[in-house]
Every structure is written in C-alpha cells, then in structure tokens.
Amino acid sequence: ATPINDGICVCREQELARLGAYLRQATSGRGSICFITGEPGAGKSTLLNEFMRRSAGDQPDLIFAMGDCNPQTGTADAYLPFREILSGLATDVGDGEDAPKRARSFLATAGNILTEHGPDLIDLFVPGGAIVTRVSAQAAGRLRDRKRSVATPADPDGATHESRLEQSHVFEQYTNVIRELSVQSPLVLLIDDLHWADEASIGLLFHLSRRLEDNRVLVIGAYRANEVAAGRGSGRHPLESWLNELKRYQGDIWIDLGESQKTAGRDFVDELLDTEPNRFSNSFREALYAQTGGHALYATELFHYLKEQGFVTPDPDGNWIEKKQVAWDGLPARVEGVISERAARLSGEEQELLAAASILGESFHAEVLAGLVQKDKREIVRSLSGSLARKHDLVRALGIDRRTGIRLSAYEFRHQLFHRFFYESLDQVERGMLHEEAADVLLDLFGDDTAKVALQLAHHY
Numbered sequence: 001a002t003p004i005n006d007g008i009c010v011c012r013e014q015e016l017a018r019l020g021a022y023l024r025q026a027t028s029g030r031g032s033i034c035f036i037t038g039e040p041g042a043g044k045s046t047l048l049n050e051f052m053r054r055s056a057g058d059q060p061d062l063i064f065a066m067g068d069c070n071p072q073t074g075t076a077d078a079y080l081p082f083r084e085i086l087s088g089l090a091t092d093v094g095d096g097e098d099a100p101k102r103a104r105s106f107l108a109t110a111g112n113i114l115t116e117h118g119p120d121l122i123d124l125f126v127p128g129g130a131i132v133t134r135v136s137a138q139a140a141g142r143l144r145d146r147k148r149s150v151a152t153p154a155d156p157d158g159a160t161h162e163s164r165l166e167q168s169h170v171f172e173q174y175t176n177v178i179r180e181l182s183v184q185s186p187l188v189l190l191i192d193d194l195h196w197a198d199e200a201s202i203g204l205l206f207h208l209s210r211r212l213e214d215n216r217v218l219v220i221g222a223y224r225a226n227e228v229a230a231g232r233g234s235g236r237h238p239l240e241s242w243l244n245e246l247k248r249y250q251g252d253i254w255i256d257l258g259e260s261q262k263t264a265g266r267d268f269v270d271e272l273l274d275t276e277p278n279r280f281s282n283s284f285r286e287a288l289y290a291q292t293g294g295h296a297l298y299a300t301e302l303f304h305y306l307k308e309q310g311f312v313t314p315d316p317d318g319n320w321i322e323k324k325q326v327a328w329d330g331l332p333a334r335v336e337g338v339i340s341e342r343a344a345r346l347s348g349e350e351q352e353l354l355a356a357a358s359i360l361g362e363s364f365h366a367e368v369l370a371g372l373v374q375k376d377k378r379e380i381v382r383s384l385s386g387s388l389a390r391k392h393d394l395v396r397a398l399g400i401d402r403r404t405g406i407r408l409s410a411y412e413f414r415h416q417l418f419h420r421f422f423y424e425s426l427d428q429v430e431r432g433m434l435h436e437e438a439a440d441v442l443l444d445l446f447g448d449d450t451a452k453v454a455l456q457l458a459h460h461y
Helices: 013-027 044-058 080-092 101-117 128-132 137-150 167-184 199-209 225-229 238-250 257-273 282-292 296-308 333-344 348-360 366-373 377-391 416-424 428-446 450-460
Strands: 032-037 063-068 187-192 217-223 254-256 312-314 320-322 363-365 395-401 408-413
Touching: 013 032, 013 044, 013 217, 013 254, 013 257, 032 044, 032 238, 032 257, 044 063, 044 187, 044 217, 063 080, 080 101, 080 167, 080 187, 080 199, 101 167, 167 187, 167 199, 167 217, 199 217, 199 238, 217 225, 225 238, 225 377, 254 257, 257 282, 257 296, 282 296, 282 416, 296 312, 296 333, 333 416, 348 363, 348 366, 348 377, 348 408, 348 416, 348 428, 363 366, 366 377, 366 408, 366 428, 377 395, 377 408, 408 416, 428 450
Parallel strands: 032 217, 032 254, 063 187, 187 217
Antiparallel strands: 312 320, 363 408, 395 408
C-alpha cells in the first residue's frame, strides 16, 4: 500500500475488502474495531489513506477523524491521539465557507453535544474558546458557568480541574460524546502508530472498544507488532495486555501486512512495476523481489533508486527497460534510514552478532556463527530465534540442515537489504579478519571432510 507515482495503491485489494466489511458492519449500527499491523514501511499509513479515499467516495456522509501517537513525546503526552480526534470532530471537520453544508452542520451539532455530554473534556481535549464560537448561546452560557464553578481559588497547589478528574469519568464522557456524534453521522476513527501511545490513551481505546455496540463507529488502529513485542522499558508493552483482551472478546480483528507480504510479495513487485508501461524481464522482476522480499517501502524506494541512477530507463517507445547489468548494491536513503532505526533498537551484542552473521552470507548456520563469535551454540540459537526473530523480525529460522552430514541450524536474514546493511557496517579490516576466522571455523567443524564446504572456504579466503 505504497503510493506509486501519483499515489497509486497497489496489491492491497484483500486488505481493503476486509476494511470495507468492518465499515459496513459499523454503518449498519454494529460498531467495530480492527487493527493493521506491519513493520516500518509495510504500508500501514498508506493503506489507511487509500481506505479513506475510497470510502469517502462511496459514502459521502462518513466523518473521518485521525489521531497520531508521537515517538518524541510518547508516554508523556496523555490522550494525544484522542485529543486530535475530538478536536477534528468538534472544531475542524468541514470548517470554512467552502465546506459542504452537511459538514458545517455536523460541526455545530458536535459543539453542542460536547458541551452537553462531555463538558469536562473541554480544555482537556479541545480548546474551550473554539467550542464557544460554535455552540448556541444557551450552551455557551452553561459552559462559561461551569468553567467559573471549577476555576475556584480553593486550589492553592495550582492543581487544575482536569488533573483532578478521575480517569473513568474522562473515559465515560469521551465515549458518550462519540456515541452521540455517531447518531448524526457514521464515524471512522483512525489511530496511527499505536505502539507509541501513552497508557491513558490505551485505556481509553479499550474502554471505547467495549462500548461500540449499537453505534455507527469504526475504530481502526495501526501499530508495529515488533515494537509491542519488544516491550517498553524493562517490562511488557502496555498495549499488549489490552490486545490480548480484545482478541478474547472480538476474535480475529487484525490485518497483518507482514503475512500479506509473505504470500503476495512477488505480486506486489509485479504490480509496482506495471503501474507504468514497461518491458522488464522476468529476471529483473525476480531480482527486485529477491532484494526486497516484496516489502512495500524497500521495493518502491529501490525501484526509484534504480531510475535515478540510470539503471532503469525508457526506450524510444516510452517503455521502461532495465540495463543489461544492474548494480544492486546501492541502498536508497529512506531504506537505509528505516533499517538504521531498527538496528539502533538492538543491543550492542545483538548488532555485533548480526554483523558477524553477515560475513557468513544471506543464509547461515548457528553453529558456524557460534564458533565465529566464540559463544555457546545454544546461546546463539536463543538469540537468533528469540529477540532477533520474534521481537525484531530481522532473521528467521529455516530448520535443521543435514546436507553436509553434520546437524546444522539454518537461519537467514529476512531481507537481502538487512544482510547488506550489517555487512557494510564493517570496515575492510573487520571484514577481512572475520572472513579468515569464518574459514578457520569451517576447517575445525569439518576436519578432513572440507570438500563439502570448498565453495564457502574459497569465498572467505
């Protein structure tokens, strides 16, 4: 779900169909919630944008509101995505003289609903001044009276009314406002980057999800599953337990773009290339898929990089073609940035382990890696199959390899780009030393039977 050229969305029809089914359920009065997961660059945000574009065209009475979680402020910015959502619904949606009459009517109604059903949310979630200008004189008077009643000098420590509100009270008022707003128009609430959400927002999301029945509300959350699996600080991620609870109540409400990539990665590459007239060979398509694994961001950026470097050019008829010799060793800036960010989340020991593994190739054996870094093979397997595979999704286990007559535990980097990144993190001296040491490990492991690893030995030497 990455915008190609003019924002064309490719190879996401199944995911869009599922989102459409959730929307139909919600607009029929059976509120629903679902989640989109995937690693950075998998296309979560773009899928949301395409879903909004199509849905708005099919159902012009829909009201969309989006909130983002912030990686910088994160847990210190309470209710950030829900503040953005409510501010959009009560102060921004359809505003201005050029806005549709229905949208401006919804805006005025939203202000009155907020003053009646969520007065304590004003100034905590939305600016009070923006609301006063949009509500009836009677509602504005009630709001001013309430603000005066809570702004008493009986707070010598400077505590605000908002800070004294019980969280359950905030949750209930917010939910009531959303429910009342959905009577006016069906709502689609989108929350991006939930893995950065504060605990108050996570609690409100769970509370809201349990109160959607009989309301025209669809809530869609997007997050990176590996970030949640990695935890927060030294403990579990606060979102994890709530997701398990939702699974118990709601069942399968996840759209996993990582799973889609595994089954439709090559289809994505083909559709990406076919958005413009071309005469790309099958070998070029296979090579682009092999380099990126069909990952949306990696495939898109690498293709654009090949264009910029002149490895892909238009022929006289306007069809894109590849040069006979394409250099695949370039790493586009956006791709390098994404991978660098993922690598930065690893411990120093994990980074060193993957750098050593990159010496062995895109696929490698844990036993050889253990000899190279001089650690116990069980410890290496725990690291590879544990945090590096399950949490960070940088490698994956292939199984037991007995082709050489020795029991070896086979792994591979999830993408060739991961392998290249860690290999290029080593300078020439480090590479030379590690290649020689890898050859020594193979000699020790195979003894007099080195003919079985002659090609690997030749490569390392």
